[in-house]
Amino acid sequence: MPRFMGLVRMDGxxxxxxxxxxxxxxxxxxxxxxxxHFLDGGGLFGLEDAVNFVVRKGEYTRVDGPYAEAKEVVGGWALLQYDTLEDAIKGQEEFAELHAKHWPECSMVATLRQISDEAPEASDA
Structure with a gap:
């Protein structure tokens, strides 16, 4: 049965x-x-104590929050399971409708992504 990740991005x-x-x-x-359908999920705390590791050109840097320049944040996540992509889309639409109805001043994006359960193919290089 296909699994999906639901993410909520919103104004910070x-x-x-x-x-x-x-x-x-x-x-x-x-x-x-x-x-x-709902396997696990939850809301996320704000960016005050967030930690990012930024990787560029073979090196990484740790960047601690808060992030004054952040306009949009990931506010929550859900691990979901549905029989079909269409069923998952319907579930995510119901989720968005609840936010529009009960928090009309909210500005958010509810994203649905299917989880890849296949291992990447090994390179023969």
Whole structure:
């Protein structure tokens, strides 16, 4: 059964969602988990204590938050499982609809990506 990653990106300065959204999401996630679609997920803390490792030209640099220049942040994630891509898209659409209904001032992007369960082919180089 295909697995998917759901990501939520939003403006970093929106504050906390209203209680109505938390309540609606509790019901929605409970239903999705009961049907075997929601495997794991959660919200993420802000960027104040985030740590990035930036890799460029064979070297890496550690960059600690907060990041004043960050306009958009990843606010949450979910590991999902559906029978088909179409079912997964429908589930992600319902998720977005809940945000539009219960937090209309929110500006966000709910992204759905299918997880690759195949190992990359080995190079003969």
């Amino acid at each position: 300065d929106q504050g906390m969602p209203p209680q109505a959204l938390f309540d609606a999401m509790d019901v929605y996630i409970g239903e999705q988990a009961q049907q075997g």
